[in-house]
Amino acid sequence: MLKIVYKRHLNEIKTKKRVFRQLMCTFAKQKINDMIDTSAFQGKTAVYYTLGCKLNFSETSTFGRMLQEMGVRTAHKGEPADICLINTCSVTDVADHKCRQAIHRMVRENPGAFVVVTGCYAQLEAETVSKIEGVSLVLGSNEKANLVQFLSEAFVNRNNITTYKTEKTKDIKTFAPSCSRGNRTRYFLKVQDGCDYFCTYCTIPYARGFSRNPTIASLVAQAEQAAAEGGKEIVLTGVNIGDFGKTTGEKFIDLVKALDRVEGISRYRISSLEPDLLSDELIDYCARESRAFMPHFHIPLQSGSDEVLRLMHRHYDRQLFADKIMRIKEQMPDAFIGVDVMVGCRGETPECFEDAYEFVKSLPVTQLHVFPYSERPGTSALKINYVVPEKEKKLRSKRLLELSDEKTISFYEQYIGQEAEVLFEKATRGRAMHGFTKNYIRVELSPADAKPEFDNELIRVRMGDFNHDKTALKATIING
Template sequence: MIDTSIFQDKTAVYYTLGCKLNFSETSTIGKTLKEAGVRTARKGEKADICVINTCSVTEVADKKCRQAIHRFRKQHPDAFIVVTGCYAQLKPDQVAEIEGVDVVLGAEQKKDLLKHLGDLHKHDKGEAVASSFKDIRSFAPSCSRGDRTRYFLKVQDGCDYFCSYCTIPLARGRSRNGTIASMVEQAEQAAADGGKEIVLTGVNIGDFGRTTGESFFELVKALDKVQGIERYRISSIEPNLLTDEIIEYVSKSRSFMPHFHIPLQSGSDEVLKLMRRRYDTELFAGKIRKIKELMPDAFIGVDVIVGTRGETDEYFEKAYEFIQGLDVSQLHVFSYSERPNTQALNIDYVVTPEVKHQRSQRLLALSDEKTKAFYAKRIGETMTVLMEKPKAGAPMHGFTDNYIRVEVESKPKLDNHLVKVCLGEFNEDETALKGTIIE
């Protein structure tokens, strides 16, 4: 039993880098500390505890993590600094060497954060506590709201795929998950707390059920029955795991939105093979056609990596042409970053930083074109929007079921309410459509 008296009236700050899953887990860490008596530090207040949840998807991510640690050490010089997340798991000893760091917690240890805080006295040297990725076995549940209207429900963690460019399996361990019953219980609690929308998050969520003998499709059907939750969104699902039965179910579902996020990574079959992905462009294109056949207005976001080892000019042009022909709504473009201990390092052909940048800019321009075209088709329509609390001085905004961002006149009382809105023209920076609330 942990004596929490030491934490009474202590303050904490939190900083998260990376994916939605990280944000969800940081929120859960914050909740754990709050229950132990720790409150979130006010703006400008010196904190007693700093928790930094890191990402390591690229070298730039690693650099941002180090910068964040240095920044928080300066802002909160006497704080007990805890570093966790993917960078902490992959390079625990390196992170522990950073001045000011007290404890580094790996993927298996972060759920027991309270145990590693001790008496909050700072260490002369950082302590690294991290298991080998083979020993990361536990699943830490997380359903958090954070500062947004949407809740994020962690349904799965880890990955068994070992794509040639990726260190996520090393950072998060093997694929594992909680039970459907536990997910339903968390969704019911979110509904009881007033939540109306939940985003399903994980590392490879389509692989849900590997440790419980269940399936992602069964999870979708069970969550759809939870009263009070009006909307679910599937954050990201591998194309080979997005089955036709899931697509067909979503098209008729009460609460699963016509919104998909599907990683493509490359539109070249040759590069997909080098990446050790588990599908080809024909399968991917078939999934897009199936979605659009059943849900013509569905929003489809696609992840693409440019400049991987082996991506010749010819392969990129082939990929660009393929992506250009896809009926998708947005591209999330990433420049390849070499990661230690990955198979991609054995591929000879290396793309220069300048060429990576050029390719990235071309795809970003294509994404902008596709998103604006998707939005423009809906101008003049009346759609239901879940409104979100605006930032000070900013117009209120929210999203339609198919993920069109809409701005309206600020009415804070509408926060977390579903309202009918007539969609008008683009806003000034063309990131949203202006809307008129229909009383």
């Protein structure tokens, strides 16, 4: 009897804490809203365009929700919008080019719209972006957290356009919270921002600032809110997630354990973890104790050559990387492991590439995300003498992509004929429905079997052979 009373009392305390956190969140939003003239937003429409990583998509989704709360409606397809928001990327010169194309297209398709550009390219090339005809406001990494306030002020002073607001890297200290799904099934929870690593090829620390994070308590509250909205899966996003705790003195493993206790969330995935920050404790916890963290890891390697890793100023060697991969596979044989690999960076001689290729080939990883190296102004990689020709970069990329396909297909083949639980995602009526297993195998449900009520539901299926383009395994529902 005492145990029942104690358990009931404990549940009441947890409920009160959750309600308190939600009230404080609502109060904070209300306080901001009270300071803004929302009438300027009423009846307006907006379109959003995102380039780059999952973190950017998460932030854009949050911006959309904030504007919706101000009275802004998302424009229908083909409908000119009053507000255009472009969230940019600057990881390569190709990304920069795509950003400029997107900005010009948004301006052209939405004549007279108030065009806001934010994100990494906006931070690094604010003045350049502000000179693009039609751009109204450019917000850097420190300012985007106050998007609504800046937008409100800009509406009041509409004549003061083509302004840009960015801070130097050392002054980027704000953290813009984000936990949203947009039009997706999965939620993306931003747990960290910025990076202190300053790898020789990378501009991210200059674009996003130094590593910083919110408290575990605030992230738990956001996860609880996602669960209250019906969310079942959350992806943890950030720039250097394993560095979590620099701001608050907390640990990433403690965040994982706290999120694991949030009722209603069935699945968590970690978007990317640097190998030197992927602790054995975390691997063991996910394998043996975790309720909801999936056997799915994404780990940047960048190069399988120790010489190239040294030139990149990475914080590990390939032996450490191999040790982490083997520990994951020993603890979780079914784990899906995605790996980032960069090709053609300065200093990557043909000998270095062959060495790296053979190393990657030897690893029991599932999929490679291959990126050709791109020269970035201001990076110390430009001081490295050996330059890989563009034609050679393409050949190396092709070889690694073919290796990736071989590894992914081999991984999928092991599960043909097996049963699995799949979280399905919404599909257009008359089209095949897709979803993912715990270990991130993509499955496809035929249009005949797909039903709208399957969206965001965990359903037991039997996996069959590959679909037509080998991007998924065909699935049939297991009744009963």
